[in-house]
Amino acid sequence: MRVQKIIVEKKDYPLYLLLDDQYEVVEPVMRFIKYLDNTGKSPNTVKTYCYHLKLFYVFKEQRRISLECINFEELANFVGWLRNPTGNINVVEIQPKEAKREESTVNAILNAVVSFLEYLSRSGEFRTINIFKEVRGRNFKGFLHHINKGKTYKKNILKLRVKKKRLRTLEHSEVKAITNACHTLRDKLIIMLMYEGGLRIGEVLSLRLEDIVTWDNQINITPREESMNGAYIKLRKERVIHVSKELMALYTDYLVHEYCEELDHDYVLIVLKETYYGQPLKYQSVLDLIRRLNKRTGISFTPHMLRHTHATELIRNGWDVTYVQKRLGHAHVQTTLNTYVHLSDQDMKKEFKRYLEGREQK
Template identity: 75%
Template sequence: MKVQKVVVEEKSYPLYILLDKNFEVIEPVKRYIKYLDNTGKAPNTIKTYCYHLKLFYEFMSQRGIGLEDLEFEEMSNFLGWLRNPTGEVKVIDLQPKKAKREETSVNAILNAVTSFLEYLNRTGDFKAIDMTKEARGRNFKGFLHHISKGKSYQKNILRLRVKKKLVQVLELEQVKAIIDACHTKRDKLLIMLMYEGGLRVGEVLSLRIEDISTWDNQINITPRDHNENGAYIKLRKERTIDVSKELMALYTDYLVHEYGEDLEHDYIFINLKESYFGQPLKYQSVLDLIRRLVKRTGITFTAHMLRHTHATELIRSGWDAAYVQKRLGHAHVQTTLDTYVHLSDQDMKNEYKAYLQGRET
């Protein structure tokens, strides 16, 4: 199985197809990818779905079955295969083995496959498998409870229960050490945008000079159909974020001292190496930068940890979750609540100390 990128003449971004072991196009997946594109799914989402379906077809190939052979039991076998892929099951010992994929990853793959099968069912190419059960929200009443009046809803019984985990964040001193370890103004600006602006890597690399309003200290996150460096904005919705004067001053300083002249584009972040100077910076360059910074500082972090740190600081300082949602570009406020509004042991300790101080006064 192979995921193949294809360039479509009338589109400004690539699409993806799935090839079998004989390098023949798998037609159902091809039609489904076209459906995703027609319904406005982001290119990165389409790419991810194609790789998820590649796993599904690899599983069916190992089992020697096709779409017409799928039953509920095979879907449950697929779930187990995702957690520990293997051709033939051989019991070596009785010691518990760590799953190859975490619950969130398995659920994401399962969602893609379920969506694919639902599409085939709607087009008449596949007979639906019932993977749901009726459930009643006895322990939780949503704000529409007065309308639904406790009616049952459908729940995917194959979906794994995800363990709640606190997001990993950095201390302020660690962030300062990482920024101080940057050797160029470009690198410092890039790190500060992910931390102070809470931007994703794709959003940072998508920035153009026209997106920056230096007079208002604002940055416009502008979705575009295609970026030369392959960067994409996850949510296709424009938003504006405010930043500090210090960050904007660093941006101006970078343009004056490191940015190229007479470039054929206006991407803000460019390659500074002599042989590639001026080319729009790509994802891999950002990952390489972070690896170097980890080595220089001894602080283990990822690009997303900078974003998590910013969001957590906003929540702890008293920001309403709706404001944090808009600043981060989450599609739903529930995502913000589920991800960041969790109290750590230290949060509890700090609040209790404040409570005791209030009693003493």
């Protein structure tokens, strides 16, 4: 099984197909991919779904079962296989074995497979498999409890419980050390866009010259269908990011000293190496930059950690969570709440100290 990238006429972005061992197109997956594309899913989402479905088909081949034989029990076996793939042999584990994939990864793959099977069910090509059960609202009274009181919601029985992880953020001194370790204005600009703007890698790489409004210190996140570097805006939603004068000054210096005006495109971030000079920068180049900066500074961080740090700083400084949601480009405010509204031991210490100081003044 392999995932094949294809170029489609009249489309400015690639699509992906699943091929079997004889290099024949897997027809059900092809129709599902076309459905995802037609309903506005981003090219990166379509690519991810295709790779997830490849795992599902590898599992089916190892189990020697057809698509028609997939039932609830086999989906449960698939979840177990994702955590500990064993091929065609039966393995009896005496000692507990660490799972190959984390719970969140397994849930993402399962979600893609369930969406695929639901699509086939709606098309009349597959029977419905009920993996949901109705559950009444939780015991605690949350926001708008009076509206949702007594209502039920559907819960995926096969979904794994994800271990709650505390997001690691960077100290201001660490961010400064990282930017100081950058050898070019372009590299420093990339870091600051992710840190001060809270931008994702795809959003940074998608920036065009017309998106930067220097006189108003404003960056427009603008989804586009075409992409020369494979970078797209998640959710395909527009939003506006306001940044500092210092960041705009850095951007201007980059244009003056490192950017080439004689280009056949208007991407902001370009390759600076002589061989490929002027080409739009790609994902791998940013990942390589982060790896080099990790080595130079001794600070272990990821691109998304810069975004986490920005969001956490906003919340600690009193920003309303709905503003943070809009700035980060989350589809739902609950995502922002679940991800960023967390308290570290240091936060608790500061708040208790503030409480003691207020009590002494009374």
